[in-house]
Amino acid sequence: MKQSGQANQMRIAIIGGGVIGCLTALYLHKLGAQPVILEKGEAGRESSWAGAGILCPIHPWLYPDSFTQLIDASLNLFPAMNEMLERESGLKTEWQRSGLLIPLFADDRIHHRQNALQWSKRFAWNVEELDAKQSCELEPMISDQLSGSLYWPKVGQVRNPRMLTAIKKALAKYHVPMHEQAEVVGVGVDGQGAVANVKLANGTVMAVDAVLLAAGSWSGALARQLGLALPVEPVKGQIVLLKDKPGKIKHIIKHDDVYLVPRMDGHILVGASMERVGFKPGMTESVVNNLLESTYRMIPGLKDVAIVKQWMGYRPGSPDGMPYLGPVEGVPGMWVATGHYRNGVALAPGTAELMSRWIMGEEPTLDLSDFRVNRPIVHLDKVGFPAV
Ligand SMILES: Cc1cc2nc3c(=O)[nH]c(=O)nc-3n(C[C@H](O)[C@H](O)[C@H](O)COP(=O)(O)OP(=O)(O)OC[C@H]3O[C@@H](n4cnc5c(N)ncnc54)[C@H](O)[C@@H]3O)c2cc1C
Structure with a gap:
């Protein structure tokens, strides 16, 4: 060498x-x-x-x-x-700090608040604890059933x-x-x-x-x-793409088994399943329905928004x-x-x-x-x- x-x-x-x-x-x-x-x-x-x-x-x-x-x-x-x-390249990657919101509901399957706050403090990740009113002001379409949220304003995304x-x-x-x-x-x-x-x-x-x-x-x-x-090993993930008006959802929103990623042009990615099924192409109706149900529980107003595409990929798991x-x-x-x-x-x-x-x-x-x-x-x- x-x-x-x-x-x-x-x-x-x-x-x-x-x-x-x-x-x-x-x-x-x-x-x-x-x-x-x-x-x-x-x-x-x-x-x-x-x-x-x-x-x-x-x-x-x-x-x-x-x-x-x-x-x-x-x-x-x-x-x-x-x-x-x-x-x-002369291209725009649409890298942006859209911020990340984790809403908190009484019946959350996973309770992250304490660990998330401690971790953010230790590693100097800027986090804000919002009450229900502040959360709804920040992300108006989110269900008003939430008790509050954790908000990391500097978290980014890229297309x-x-x-x-x-x-x-x-x-x-x-x-x-x-x-x-x-x-x-x-x-x-x-x-x-x-x-x-x-x-x-x-x-x-x-x-x-x-x-x-x-x-x-x-x-x-x-x-x-x-x-x-x-x-x-591959860990399969399925994603559903919605299309709404730009800016209706403003932040990346993560909750229990689903996350939403709003793009600048109004597309909203709804992801993603975690499946240890080897290389098995194709979408599964039940998985897609689960993703959508979790989304609609969190943001009821998205029920009327069109689904424009679905796809899957293999994460290189370890x-x-x-x-x-x-x-x-x-x-x-x-x-x-x-x-x-x-x-x-x-x-x-x-x-x-x-x-x-x-x-x-x-x-x-x-x-x-x-x-x-x-x-x-x-x-x-x-x-x-x-x-x-
Ligand atoms: C649904 C889903 C959601 C995700 N969300 C996020 C996220 O929000 N944020 C994030 O950071 N990451 C996310 N990831 C993970 C991220 O996409 C992967 O970790 C990353 O793309 C891995 O990059 P890679 O180059 O290792 O693999 P790949 O992009 O899979 O590239 C590996 C390439 O190797 C090629 N190859 C394989 N074998 C050979 C061979 N023998 N000879 C030549 N070529 C070969 C393949 O064809 C492939 O093109 C997500 C992944 C999925 C599937």
């Missing part, structure tokens, strides 16, 4: 053209490396397209502190990354399909090679056991100095093919809800950045920044030991895999 002294000649195969692979490739290019993206289908069309683009974990207080530190590091990079993407298009445009501008319909089926090593090439399904063998496994939900199976144990980041022990040149589960868009700039520098020889500035590839498998309740 070439070291950073020869950085400008370092050829790095990125397996997977999702937000993680594509953004890391862009950052590697900016550091002078020669990344090449290998994507089995169309880049940016899997989880990274399907997600809701909320830039805050669902219930971050349920994770270890190291996860919040990684999220904070990534979110701090979002404004500059977004500015760079919009400048280099992730647009972010992916912007990343792809920036990659094209810099002539970073992107091969679509190019499925990686193997990684070859040299006599010392270091990465030497990648093998594609069409028989092509490409000589490389390093490989980054960023294949989303497919990473676990591909890793097994490469002789590496990586417990990443047993503890956290990504795998770093080198593979014993295989020089082999790197992993996957398993971002419910938070891959929020974690994208942090992952790209940390991984690109690490691959190029710089030690990470953050303690990433909780995210190491060979950590013990621990199933974390509520943030890890859902029950089958």
